[in-house]
Amino acid sequence: MIEMTRRERIEVLVDAPLAPKLAEIALASGITGHTLIRTESGRGRDGEWSEDLLSGATAKYIFLTIANSESASRFVQAIEPLLESHGLIVLRSPVDVVRPERF
Amino acid sequence: MIEMTRRERIEVLVDAPLAPKLAEIALASGITGHTLIRTESGRGRDGEWSEDLLSGATAKYIFLTIANSESASRFVQAIEPLLESHGLIVLRSPVDVVRPERF
Amino acid sequence: MIEMTRRERIEVLVDAPLAPKLAEIALASGITGHTLIRTESGRGRDGEWSEDLLSGATAKYIFLTIANSESASRFVQAIEPLLESHGLIVLRSPVDVVRPERF
């Protein structure tokens, strides 16, 4: 059986215009890669949003990154100031990966 | 280090026309928010589906919601009747969040 | 309360042209279904990619499949040869499902 290693899965729900900023922060936290996932719509404390808008101002992505425990913590720490102001949602959970040296 | 708290991550694979109904049920179960994620295609017991269809009738979303344990259970309970009839797939896993009072 | 059963969640980040191949391998490993999730862009060792390209050659999907432990292991084993050559990322984590006999 292929050996798998424990890593951290971090997901951040983020406004589209802010996504590049998160990528910068991730890089600065020593995280080598990420993937943006498309969302369609949602509902939160501010009511509903959806992509149907011309400006793209209310679109959101899920910023997914796999990292080792230290980088993950550094990253979550670094985006802390944005959490309240930008209404980010941050999820963290363990995941097993192949080729762990990549992350 | 930022403190993170355990919550439940519920994901439901759902037909596009049914997604608003799930949102209503979530609200009624005391869940404050959700996010719909776009899918492209898939395969199940009924064969393949994909978005390529004009009617949007066979499109599916992933309905993602983070909730505390009680709300999550209420929600899963409430969508039970739809499971078989609408071919829903329900996934539940633990996740750590920041600002747990939101969920 | 509804009873939920432990299964495996396998996610593979995969180049769009390769996705049908993964579906074949999954089927051969005894996995009955899967769902492809849309991504938008990302960054890895080879630099950034995004969907903005005409050819679709650099688009990626997340191939999500829920399986029992044996099928999951067979599947991960079977895609091993593609891991390095096609730059796949494979994630595995436990998840609770309803109607476990489906997976």
Add this chain to the structure above:
Amino acid sequence: MDQLTTTLLSAPVLFFVLGALAAAARSDLSVPETIAKGLSLYLMAAIGLKGGVEVARAGVGPELLSALAAGLVLSAAIPFLVAPALARFGGLDRTNTGAVAAHYGSVSVVTFVTASQVYSDTGFIIAGFMVAVLAMMETPAILSGLLIARREGGSLFSRDLLREVLFNGSVVLLLGSFAIGMVIGEDGFEPISPLFKAGFTGVLCLFLLDMGLIAMRRILKTRSLTLRLAALAVLFPIVNGTIGVLAGTAIGLDTPSSAALGILAASASYIAVPAAMRLSLPQADAGLYLAMSLGVTFPFNIVVGIPLFRALAELLGAQP
């Protein structure tokens, strides 16, 4: 049979055939879904406007009302007509019978649009008000289908369903554009006619290219389409279309409009009804009803139905 050749060798039909062949050869040719949706919005707005402008020019006669009534009856009745065949000969259960039957009572906008284009190229002009009949026939069939499936009230989605039925996107766009066309008339239509009139046939070609791809892929992918059901998907348009042409002639429509009523009766929905069925009869097999309506009946109507119902209408119209 010269007419058949004209239909078959018109650009829109040839693009449909090209799409079907490409899909059969497993080519990766595809039209992005949103582009197809955009094209279909355009086609509905254009056909609505054209109808409205035409009615503004020619005025509303008494035929409009009788045509609307005929459309309503056809849409509501056809599901009950086809249901026994689906259940007994096709072997479907009650739910699937209801779902498939609803598709055949409703109509296909693109079949109508293609017919009206192909006809008008040879001077066989459908009356403008038939667009209103088209819109009228979209949704009554849904209720009939649900009745057949015996899904009674108090249901989870009934309110949503009613809205879907009454304010369905394509009905709103068709009738709205029709009304706009009536308000602006020929003069007001002039500045928008380069887009909505001159561009029309070309857009139809691209749309039918996509329909060819989708229809053929649908057939290739479906598991539940038996030979018997495929035969029904050919039989239904012939029978329903004939009834439509007869009804049109009986209520005194002009020959092209009788043919058009035949086309409407013969065609099966693949936009409004599948979405409604997914919501109201989720247990029904979507692969099946789409394969029948989109995979078999649609191509049959485009290639055979369009010239057939014209010929039939002309035959009946020539009767004393």
Add this chain to the structure above:
Amino acid sequence: MDQLTTTLLSAPVLFFVLGALAAAARSDLSVPETIAKGLSLYLMAAIGLKGGVEVARAGVGPELLSALAAGLVLSAAIPFLVAPALARFGGLDRTNTGAVAAHYGSVSVVTFVTASQVYSDTGFIIAGFMVAVLAMMETPAILSGLLIARREGGSLFSRDLLREVLFNGSVVLLLGSFAIGMVIGEDGFEPISPLFKAGFTGVLCLFLLDMGLIAMRRILKTRSLTLRLAALAVLFPIVNGTIGVLAGTAIGLDTPSSAALGILAASASYIAVPAAMRLSLPQADAGLYLAMSLGVTFPFNIVVGIPLFRALAELLGAQP
């Protein structure tokens, strides 16, 4: 008031109304987001080209410079003008005041485009160079809005913001197409005029259909739009538009261009500014500023503002 009828019964405005009604009836009619984005790219390229070709034909006079200066001042000043009303009468905090104010200083491309189309149908022709004024007015208001919100330098996104402000997609496309229009002139425009000129009004119809849907849904969905704020969203265009027409007349623009300057001052951004605010003032309520600019002010301008500012400009133009 014949003019009002002409505006209200033109196809683009009727499609806008159709969209609003459909959304109010909770119809599922929708234009896919990418299609709408494509249409808006087309409209900006077309209006830019048209302006440039016009300037190439008529030459650049001294009015261009004074019009550009007037536009710059209006865009930068209007946010400071509306801010006190938003804060005191509307009860907004500083952040939301700044964010909303920025929208009213900036402009709505589609309002301008609709006005220029509706006007030109009755021979009331806006000067070509007003497109450059349109582009000029897009972004200064963003800086004013941030000043009002007191978000000072050293900030997280200031570099990105500056780029957003200077090389914003719609500004680049408008000015770029304008420049291309000037270079190619009437001769070079000929081969592309079937798409960019003949197709224009039709595309505008489809786009406004979508705007009607979005505007109405925005209103129905928003929680934070109070009656007072809605009243301001009607008052602002009246006041700002009047100032714009006065300014245009004062600097000696011809009557249609003065009306156009009024339209620009009256209109509120819903493309460039929301994106910038999401980045720079993320704490501001996006639902609110979009509801005001897109849900109230935009429809008001399309239906009332366009004929109003024309009447005002004609009144002032007739003065000795």
Add this chain to the structure above:
Amino acid sequence: MDQLTTTLLSAPVLFFVLGALAAAARSDLSVPETIAKGLSLYLMAAIGLKGGVEVARAGVGPELLSALAAGLVLSAAIPFLVAPALARFGGLDRTNTGAVAAHYGSVSVVTFVTASQVYSDTGFIIAGFMVAVLAMMETPAILSGLLIARREGGSLFSRDLLREVLFNGSVVLLLGSFAIGMVIGEDGFEPISPLFKAGFTGVLCLFLLDMGLIAMRRILKTRSLTLRLAALAVLFPIVNGTIGVLAGTAIGLDTPSSAALGILAASASYIAVPAAMRLSLPQADAGLYLAMSLGVTFPFNIVVGIPLFRALAELLGAQP
């Protein structure tokens, strides 16, 4: 050099430059991917139809066969021609050499389309059958590239690859539209000519705007494009294009068609081949081959290649 000015100042080329400048200024201007895909489907259908209608009018001569043969040989041979330079001067490994080489053997539809538009504006008309040559040259290069990379049979994807090669979407659409054009002829083309002919240059402008954005972003984002490789991406079109013009003249094509064969040989694929390489040579660096073909060679051909190969063809055509 008047010709160079005509090319450079035509609307499509100016829009390309606008896109490149906007991307260089890091503007957020962008054309949604699906819109671009829709425009490219339109361009391929239009160019195919045009070619087919032209052949229906002029008939098929013996040049068609020799041109097809020349195209086949050029597409299959050019990869072997450029491979040594890529490996030795460019320093690429075998896999990347094969992948990049395949791109240069294949063709760019948009380069061809732009050339045929720019040429025809000045009465320099490419023969209709060259569209068939275009389609013919799309895919043989893929097999040559794989041979160079020494990826032998028994491979994981060989069946998929063969289908990709034979029934590639753009090949099917080009040849299918070409066939439809031949069947319908000039009369059948008339109802669809407003969309496919009158709209053509305008759509090309919007598409090239997007290509400018993509090409420039590709260059800015790529890490692996060395100066040497960039130099090759300029050298290859000059050499290959010259060979193409010579071949065209040698087999007796008319002057514009010889120039077109030069354009085809000079151009590099950025649609069919990248997708095939991603599947068959996934280890090759996609950033690199796209930067070379799309970022360097494409702009070079649009701006320099189009006038250059015309001048060359005219020079050779004037020889006794």
